[in-house]
Amino acid sequence: MGGLVYFSSASGNTARFMTRLGLPAARIPIAPADEMPAPDRPYVLICPTFADGEGRGAVPKQVIRFLNDPDRRALLRGVIATGNRNFGATFALSGKVISDKCNVPVLYRFELSGTDLDIARVQAGLEKFWGTECLTMA
């Protein structure tokens, strides 16, 4: 199975989701001065959305900095995006931006810190996804 990398701002919504998900994961730091995780195998990125009404600024800057490194970006296989449906068309927009930019699929989207249903779907989905990924590699 591949790895997980996530970002969570000080609000902690995504961090709470990751705790409940219960899978090993590396956190992209909030402070630009802190060290970035260095994945050594394929991973899925879990990323919140901070878009304004026009969709600008959807991807957190620290996530952009993380993905701007070619070695880290090369191992990205898919993105799970979070947000709030109250934001209408820009709900979980960071997933689409990263998907378009890095040519990886949006695997799933959920709201805030996720529901129990979201946890179950992501657990089952990741297992299936990495299974498919192995077949693709073989």
Place this chain on the structure above:
Amino acid sequence: MKTPLRAINWNRLEDEKDLEVWNRLTVNFWLPEKVPLSNDVQSWATLRPEERELTIRVFTGLTLLDTVQNTIGAPSMMPDAQTPHEEAVLSNISFMEAVHARSYSSIFSTLCLTKEVDEAFRWSEENPHLQAKARLILEEYKAGSDPLKRKIASVFLESFLFYSGFYLPMYWSSRAKLTNTADLIRLIIRDEAVHGYYIGYKYQRALEKLPEARRQELKDFAFALIFDLYDIEQKYTAELYDGIGLTEDVKAFLHYNANKALQNLGYEALFPPAACEVNPAIMAALSPDSENHDFFSGSGSSYVIGKAVATEDEDWDF
């Protein structure tokens, strides 16, 4: 020696979230004049009299909550602010609530007869459930009450209590009615999400510094308050929506939003997933144009694993 009066310096932040939310709120600023409400005049005429009455009543109910939040809720949290920037954000929140309250009157003056509107405002003053929920919140906004309980009440107002009302314009929109009015309501819904997120965030920051016993007391208070509010909301919802047979549909939407309000405070969901299965047409009306297929839900037919493309900071729009 007198304590010096302090001018706010936005270049010295104690909490980055203050600037992030200030920027989000100011970029999202809008006025009701931006929305072509008059395009809904014909659509309004297709509603049955009881549907029109329901819609006006729902909007007076929303106006009351916006009024409370504008004049009492947001200002009452200013003295509790931990940073000068938080106070500035609260002043923006307060003002936008005034814009929201003002927007409903724009809808009324565009679509409705003065007499119908006056009647609905009278209804809002006399409806026991609407008055009860507003009073329950006001109790926590009173001077001298617990600053953190005040934040809990505020998040419940912004992230939960509005939704028995927001349901209706989303419902009309899903049936291709009052679509411009729905566009305006979506702007309000967007603002409320930022307000609930920010005040919930400040609540969690404050909670981190407290001993476990006090944290547990506040959590118990939050769950007790949402139970009490939900009890009133059920009755309010039934009174409004029984006539058009939508009460159960609205209640699923209430459960879903109650859970989101609790998440804004950092708490787990109260209602199980089965109770939160919102009518997909309402969800689609809430976030139109938002792509709704992904791999894990099984609704996406295929996906592509491609190779990475060159990406620089400048490529990203921020």
